[in-house]
Amino acid sequence: MSLTKYAVALLLLVHVSGSIAAGDPASFESFYATDSSISWAWVAAGALVAGGVVLATGGTASPLVAGIGTWVGNMMGLSGIAATNGGLALLGGGSLAAGGLGMAGGAAAISFTMSLVGGAGLDMAVNRITEAQQQQMMADASARMTTLCPPVNGEGSDAYRAAFEIVNEFKICEESVDVDAEAFHSAVKEAIQVLKNRKTNEDIDESVKEDTLLGLLYFIDNDYLRAYTMATLAIDQARSQGQDMGLAEYILAVSSLYRRTPNYPEITRKYLKNALLEDPKNPLMIQLLSIYTERSLLAVAAGKVPLAETSALLDVLGDPHLKTWQARVALILLPYYVDTARDLRRRLGDLENTVNPVLKKAPQTLARIKELRGEYEEILLSGKTLIMALDAGLDRLIKENGFDKDQEKGIRSLMAEMSSMMSETANNTALSAWS
Numbered sequence: 001m002s003l004t005k006y007a008v009a010l011l012l013l014v015h016v017s018g019s020i021a022a023g024d025p026a027s028f029e030s031f032y033a034t035d036s037s038i039s040w041a042w043v044a045a046g047a048l049v050a051g052g053v054v055l056a057t058g059g060t061a062s063p064l065v066a067g068i069g070t071w072v073g074n075m076m077g078l079s080g081i082a083a084t085n086g087g088l089a090l091l092g093g094g095s096l097a098a099g100g101l102g103m104a105g106g107a108a109a110i111s112f113t114m115s116l117v118g119g120a121g122l123d124m125a126v127n128r129i130t131e132a133q134q135q136q137m138m139a140d141a142s143a144r145m146t147t148l149c150p151p152v153n154g155e156g157s158d159a160y161r162a163a164f165e166i167v168n169e170f171k172i173c174e175e176s177v178d179v180d181a182e183a184f185h186s187a188v189k190e191a192i193q194v195l196k197n198r199k200t201n202e203d204i205d206e207s208v209k210e211d212t213l214l215g216l217l218y219f220i221d222n223d224y225l226r227a228y229t230m231a232t233l234a235i236d237q238a239r240s241q242g243q244d245m246g247l248a249e250y251i252l253a254v255s256s257l258y259r260r261t262p263n264y265p266e267i268t269r270k271y272l273k274n275a276l277l278e279d280p281k282n283p284l285m286i287q288l289l290s291i292y293t294e295r296s297l298l299a300v301a302a303g304k305v306p307l308a309e310t311s312a313l314l315d316v317l318g319d320p321h322l323k324t325w326q327a328r329v330a331l332i333l334l335p336y337y338v339d340t341a342r343d344l345r346r347r348l349g350d351l352e353n354t355v356n357p358v359l360k361k362a363p364q365t366l367a368r369i370k371e372l373r374g375e376y377e378e379i380l381l382s383g384k385t386l387i388m389a390l391d392a393g394l395d396r397l398i399k400e401n402g403f404d405k406d407q408e409k410g411i412r413s414l415m416a417e418m419s420s421m422m423s424e425t426a427n428n429t430a431l432s433a434w435s
Helices: 004-011 028-030 042-055 063-075 080-090 091-097 101-116 126-127 131-142 157-168 182-196 204-220 224-240 246-256 264-277 285-301 305-315 323-352 357-361 365-399 405-434
Strands: none
Touching: 028 246, 042 126, 063 323, 091 405, 131 285, 157 182, 157 204, 182 204, 204 224, 224 246, 246 264, 246 285, 264 285, 264 305, 285 323, 305 323, 305 365, 323 365, 323 405, 357 365, 365 405
16 A cells, blocks of 8 residues: 555644743753743754755755655655655645654655665564664764754853854754855864863863763764763763753763664653653754654664664653654654554565475474564554554644545554554464464
């Protein structure tokens, strides 16, 4: 079944406005607010376009934007230039105004990456990718994805202010700003060097803010392992002072996905949840969820995280303070789950129904069938979380986003397909137990 009707799922994260006062040195407030009377919602409005597309690729006529169109066009059953043009037409001005380009762009890059490593199901060959290859693949893909904005608050130590002034010159997260990506990244590296060369700061608050900024700059520069190290240092110091540290925890959560063996459920339920709950009205929420969802699927593509574990993100968004986002993210993940379940079921059928009796009874075949069946059941079990979230929130999404009848029908068809596979597996399990 074509995914044409579900491209809309990638455009669901909508703008949330608000204002906030500066706070603890590792918090979002400390970096993205100037004073309580000034709204910083513009950061969220501009970040997905300037940070995620213009910054990474050099302009609106970039390969990534064309890739978005091609990817969506392929879902429409088109190919070549027709796919690019058709997809870009589907992602028209209304969708851009809704702030959906960043998520669509990230998902396009993810889909492309996943196709390179064997599809949504991921074959056994992926498990033989070396750590260096994994890191390089993730780094290359990440360079084309949504990124965090540099800070808008210049208050801090001398080193902080010096680094801030270097990157602030570019105003990359303001709307309609044409950014020279190469020049900006050179500036980021220069700001990083300023902070690396700073003297030891005896003031803990200033030290925390410097470390957090350094982690943020490494994050923007696509150096996630160093971003992880600096975020860890900032968190350790902030925790000793009993301070909020949402930005540092968010950097740590995303950067953890690039480490050798990330514990996705723990990272998501601990660090990401803490970061999001620091301020559930955070106007950066669209950006934060876009980035984390993109990088989560990238970690799946690299073989670092099983797709089924991404349901932990839905668990976090089940918190009453974050509930409004749960169905939206579930709808973005649903096509990946359905596609993976289809692929696993097909491969199971190929192995179980082979006509070659020698292959059918071979220990390797039986072991692989057992492995695939376990993966399939795990996907369906985690998929139940998605279906529950959509059952509770789809009507609201349809109303809020103005989905037409065909779009609604397509979404419900995907849900029905996932539910059908879940019921079929449950019935087979019950029958086997009875027998």
